[in-house]
Amino acid sequence: MIEKIEQRLRELIPARDETIFEAARYSLLSKGKRLRPLLTLATAAAFGVDPLTALDPACALEMIHAYSLIHDDLPCMDNDDLRRGQPTLHKVYGEAMALLAGDYLLTFAFEVIANANLGREQRLQIVKTVAMRCGAPGMIGGQVMDIEQTGKEIEEETLMLMHEGKTAALFTACLECGSLVAGYPPTPLLQTIGREFGLAYQFQNDLQDVSATAGKKAGGDAANHKQTAVTLFGVDGVKERVRSIKKSIDEKFMGLPNQGGPLAALMQQILT
Amino acid sequence: MIEKIEQRLRELIPARDETIFEAARYSLLSKGKRLRPLLTLATAAAFGVDPLTALDPACALEMIHAYSLIHDDLPCMDNDDLRRGQPTLHKVYGEAMALLAGDYLLTFAFEVIANANLGREQRLQIVKTVAMRCGAPGMIGGQVMDIEQTGKEIEEETLMLMHEGKTAALFTACLECGSLVAGYPPTPLLQTIGREFGLAYQFQNDLQDVSATAGKKAGGDAANHKQTAVTLFGVDGVKERVRSIKKSIDEKFMGLPNQGGPLAALMQQILT
Numbered sequence: 130m131i132e133k134i135e136q137r138l139r140e141l142i143p144a145r146d147e148t149i150f151e152a153a154r155y156s157l158l159s160k161g162k163r164l165r166p167l168l169t170l171a172t173a174a175a176f177g178v179d180p181l182t183a184l185d186p187a188c189a190l191e192m193i194h195a196y197s198l199i200h201d202d203l204p205c206m207d208n209d210d211l212r213r214g215q216p217t218l219h220k221v222y223g224e225a226m227a228l229l230a231g232d233y234l235l236t237f238a239f240e241v242i243a244n245a246n247l248g249r250e251q252r253l254q255i256v257k258t259v260a261m262r263c264g265a266p267g268m269i270g271g272q273v274m275d276i277e278q279t280g281k282e283i284e285e286e287t288l289m290l291m292h293e294g295k296t297a298a299l300f301t302a303c304l305e306c307g308s309l310v311a312g313y314p315p316t317p318l319l320q321t322i323g324r325e326f327g328l329a330y331q332f333q334n335d336l337q338d339v340s341a342t343a344g345k346k347a348g349g350d351a352a353n354h355k356q357t358a359v360t361l362f363g364v365d366g367v368k369e370r371v372r373s374i375k376k377s378i379d380e381k382f383m384g385l386p387n388q389g390g391p392l393a394a395l396m397q398q399i400l401t
Numbered sequence: 402m403i404e405k406i407e408q409r410l411r412e413l414i415p416a417r418d419e420t421i422f423e424a425a426r427y428s429l430l431s432k433g434k435r436l437r438p439l440l441t442l443a444t445a446a447a448f449g450v451d452p453l454t455a456l457d458p459a460c461a462l463e464m465i466h467a468y469s470l471i472h473d474d475l476p477c478m479d480n481d482d483l484r485r486g487q488p489t490l491h492k493v494y495g496e497a498m499a500l501l502a503g504d505y506l507l508t509f510a511f512e513v514i515a516n517a518n519l520g521r522e523q524r525l526q527i528v529k530t531v532a533m534r535c536g537a538p539g540m541i542g543g544q545v546m547d548i549e550q551t552g553k554e555i556e557e558e559t560l561m562l563m564h565e566g567k568t569a570a571l572f573t574a575c576l577e578c579g580s581l582v583a584g585y586p587p588t589p590l591l592q593t594i595g596r597e598f599g600l601a602y603q604f605q606n607d608l609q610d611v612s613a614t615a616g617k618k619a620g621g622d623a624a625n626h627k628q629t630a631v632t633l634f635g636v637d638g639v640k641e642r643v644r645s646i647k648k649s650i651d652e653k654f655m656g657l658p659n660q661g662g663p664l665a666a667l668m669q670q671i672l673t
Contacts, residue, residue: 149537149545200504205475205496224477225548228500232472233541235504239511240532249521256528260512265421269505273421276497 133181134166137188141241152222152230153237157195159213164330165190165303167395172307172319175385175392183310185245186255189238190303193263196234197299199227201272235263251309258305258315267298275355283356289328292358296334297327304392318384325381326396329374332367333400335359375400405453406438409460413513424494424502425509429467431485436602437462437575439667444579444591447657447664455582457517458527461510462575465535468506469571471499473544507535519582526581534574543567547627555628561600564630568606569599576664590656597653598668601646604639605672607631647672 138157143150166187170180202209202217203224209217219227242255261267271294278287301323305315335357358367378396382389389396410429415422438459442452474481474489475496481489491499514527533539543566550559573595577587607629630639650668654661661668 147537147542147545148549149541153537200500203477203500205500223548226545228472228475228477229541229544229548231504232507233537235507236532236536236541239528240536243525243528243532249525252525253515253521256511256515260508260515264508264512265419265425265505269421269501269508270419272501273419273498276495276501277420 130167130170130180131163133184134163134170134187134191137184138191141185141188141192141237148222148226149230149233152218152226153195153234155221156199156212156218156230157192157234159215161191161195161213163191164399165194165299168300168303168392169307169310171390171392171395172304173310174307175387175390176308176311176313177386178311180391182247183307185241186247186259186306186310187303189241189245189259190299190306192234192238192241193259194299196231196238197263197268197272199231199234203227206272206276247310251312254309254314255306258309259302262298262302262305267294267302269294271295271298279355281356283361285361288356288358288361292328292331293324296331297324300324300327300330307392318381322378322381322385322396325374325378326400329371329378329400332358332371332374336364336367336371339364371400402439402442402452403435405456406435406442406459406463409456410463413457413460413464413509420494420498421502421505424490424498425467425506427493428471428484428490428502429464429506431487433463433467433485435463436671437466437571440572440575440664441579441582443662443664443667444576445582446579447659447662448580448583448585449658450583452663454519455579457513458519458531458578458582459575461513461517461531462571462578464506464510464513465531466571468503468510469535469540469544471503471506475499478544478548523581523584526586527578530577530581530587531574534570534577539566539570539574541566543570551627553628555633557633560628560630560633564600564603565596568603569596572596572599572602579664590653594650594653594657594661594668597646597650598672601643601650601672604630604643604646608636608639608643611636643672 142153142157169183169187169190173183174180198212199218201207202212203219210220211217218230239256242259243252245252271291274287274291275295278291301320304319304323308315308319336359339359362370382393414425414429441455441459441462445455446452470484471490473479474484475491482492483489490502511528514531515524517524543563546559546563547567550563573592576591576595580587580591608631611631634642654665
């Protein structure tokens with residue numbers, strides 16, 4: 130399934146030698162795990178339709194993920210030099226081009242959704258869902274909290290809200306879009322699975338950041354004076370929370386068709 | 402009509418004391434001429450529907466204009482300190498917040514369109530039109546050319562293409578959206594009017610930049626080592642081109658319903 134995603138992403142962004150497309154391809158087509166599109170397809174499959182029906186919205190969600198990483202890496206944000214083991218976009222193409230490539234990927238994502246081979250109402254619901262989850266109540270809101278918290282003591286409630294915005298909102302959008310493609314309005318149960326999965330995923334990332342791997346500069350968060358789940362709960366506390374969330378998600382899968390089918394399998398795989 | 406636009410913009414962006422909304426309101430609700438929403442409404446009226454039918458797409462286009470100014474003013478782009486006579490957003494809220502406020506306004510614009518009180522097909526066509534005109538083939542493409550040309554000798558053809566992207570594409574989107582709201586797919590004639598108007602408007606701006614007014618730092622383009630129509634054609638050459646474009650647009654109005662009605666009147670007013 131991941132090959133279909135890679136192929137479609139390559140098709141959607143023109144391979145022309147204009148800098149904006151080169152820059153977008155540099156970030157979008159770099160080695161990524163494609164978790165967001167995979168979760169979108171898996172949700173569509175869990176709800177009983179051919180997962181490839183959701184391919185274009187899934188690719189749009191990956192574009193939005195790529196845009197958020199590009200802008201997040203900029204000097205005025207996290208000022209990261211490396212991403213997925215290679216220099217960040219602004220290190221290669223300059224800040225201005227990185228800013229514009231992010232803007233382009235965000236804008237183009239909505240064009241891809243509006244052009245998808247789906248019913249009109251489905252496409253509109255997907256535009257609304259994605260815009261809302263990636264906007265001020267979601268991803269951007271989480272980024273704002275992150276900026277405002279940097280260098281300060283953070284409370285547990287704030288940390289959770291921040292991760293819900295920064296990380297979980299886009300995962301939730303993936304599940305919602307998969308559900309919409311299959312013809313089902315997203316349920317609160319599905320949305321809760323998205324939120325909890327996002328938190329568990331972020332906690333695992335924080336654990337990894339401490340032991341430093343994943344092609345990122347070691348201890349990036351610490352270097353940025355950011356508090357994470359680990360600084361707040363300790364390594365064991367975070368591990369315990371991940372276990373607890375996993376259990377909660379596993380119980381919720383029971384409420385989905387086929388006990389979550391491929392979505393449950395994928396989430397369990399990602400979280401181990 | 403402009404009061405309706407101001408009122409709707411204030412309604413759409415929540416007046417909550419979260420920084421992201423404050424920042425968005427700082428830029429969006431600052432004293433602007435609202436040319437893009439006014440042109441959108443005037444086009445809808447020219448095609449025979451109540452202009453207020455187009456109010457939400459018109460406001461979305463103003464949000465996109467605001468986002469483009471915010472990102473354009475950032476230090477990595479034009480590095481402008483003043484906009485519409487007041488400090489630019491990043492001077493007041495910092496670069497990170499300005500980046501995010503721009504991202505938010507762009508994202509939210511699509512949500513506003515998808516939620517507008519219009520037919521499904523109309524909303525989808527408007528999403529597609531706006532995304533395309535504001536994307537790599539349009540506004541962002543123009544910005545990229547601008548960056549790549551800064552400090553270099555510019556050829557006439559490149560300058561025109563750059564202005565078509567940076568300035569004319571969004572004006573064209575306004576006309577297209579007004580037409581779509583009225584139930585008419587945009588014609589090449591209407592698109593040409595948008596493009597020509599955008600060029601004439603940009604030329605007039607370049608003339609103003611030379612004589613320095615409009616709340617911007619005097620001679621901003623020159624300070625940024627940017628070539629403009631004035632450096633290429635001279636003041637008289639640019640004035641001659643504006644006259645010629647105006648004449649061309651006036652002839653094209655004859656091909657619109659009611660000879661362009663309120664749209665013709667508004668464009669003539671803006672260009673004098």
